Amino acid sequence: MSTASFFTESDGRFDPTRFSLSLWAPRTLNGPAVCAIAARSAEIAGGADGFRPVRFTIDLFRAARADPTTTTATMLREGGRVRVVEVDIFQHGGDEPVRVARSTTVFLKESTNPAGERWERPTSAFDPPEVPDDDYYPRFAADATTSADGSPVAAIEWTSDLAALQGPGRKRHWTHPLPVVPGETPSPFVRAVIAAESTSLMANWGTTGIALINCDLTVVLARLPRGVRVGVEADFHLEDDGISASTCTLYDVDGPFGTGAVAAVNNAKAEIDFTSVKPEDRMKQA
Template sequence: MSTAGFFERIDEHRFKPTPHAGGAWDPDEMHFSPLAGLIVHALDRHLAGRPDRGLTVSRISFDILGRLALDECEIRIETLRPGRTIELLEAVALISGRPVVRARAWLLAAGDTSDVAGGAAERLPPPEELASWPLTSVWPGGYIASLDVRPVSPPEPGRTTAWITTGLDLVAGEETGPLASYVALVDTANGIAVRESPTAWMFPNVDLTIHLHRPPQGRWTGLDTTVVFGPTGQGVTTTVLHDTAGPVGHAQQMLTVRPQPSREL
């Protein structure tokens, strides 16, 4: 891994984004994907600071509350629902003292259910067998430029399956857990299966919800993604999530669909 990262740590709760975190809709804004990973990284460190109770993150939802300026951010965590086998945590990311993302994570007790495991989709072809695709041909921004994207088949409007990884640290010089590294790439799903050119239409997501049926592992995030635009300005990006061992869960993003200002009637 490179010693460069998407963020640099300032203190226990504050981080400075680097140009690598630059957004796709506006390079002066932060791409949400690495910020989501940073929030999970903060949750991991919060959990590491207390006795291990055998709980694992099984769902995490992010609500994007406002503009993600490419500026210093702070992350605060609290327990909303304590419990021995089920727990709910909330993390809030602030920029200039204003909440910009609110995340809630359900932690469930881990146990051996391998005898009844089943129902997941088929594994994807391994990324090592696939060629890279320059996502920079569709999107600008430092975050997009940092990615290695390998489609399973040629991308189609509204439908793409691809592997994604990056050579950058999430936080420069810090070891990152597998869940944070994985989540840091999931929000890319809305950008790999575009239905319309982003120069003509805007379709940013206002949230991201991830459900996991097992913890992801490894440096690759697999996204089997479908994008639907409705007739009244809403859209949904739906993704089956994979690692190289197979499916790990699902993700959904709610989109606000609108013409670019120059195209408005």
């Protein structure tokens, strides 16, 4: 079993590990780590029998640093069918705590589906690779497409080579999310949020790397994922004036279960070019 985690915890304080580090800049944390700690805190505060987390939204106010981190959870609503929990994430690297992010998680009461038939996305398009459960390294794939000059671009089969994925094709990701803290298996909700943070990577990753950085994440779940792995497939992407809007489908071995959505802004000065940057020391996660 992997002993890797995003943070270590002591007396309510979370200290980032090397697996939480970002490739954007030195001593910054990656999005999955920040989202993971928020989702975990929300579930601890708002989870209850019969209530399921169905929507998680986080606003990333500023870059999180490799500093001691704490969370504060507040129950905004506690109703018979709806619960809402707000989580603030603070970092303690100076004289005063700095709030780096705030999330809101909605929990809904489970019941039964109403009568009638409604359209649902078919599940036949999802064919995840077979990967051993103890292998934490993510796999990536891309669809065949056409380049800007009209030449064909071949599909990329499932691979762990990020440089091979640096093209214009629609991308997908198959991942085994890390624990938030050592010895704790991530809940299905936390796994979904960690994986969904790759919505920005899958949708904003182009021929020169990733040069748009997301300032938020919204995850909407019809059900919780089954199994230890989660897939993220790009669905929608548009960009204009240095701003992009993107969505991805979240899926597991049984098919789709939710969506991820992000807004992102031009960050070309710190563009991550996966043909030259080798992230294996942070992405192996084991």
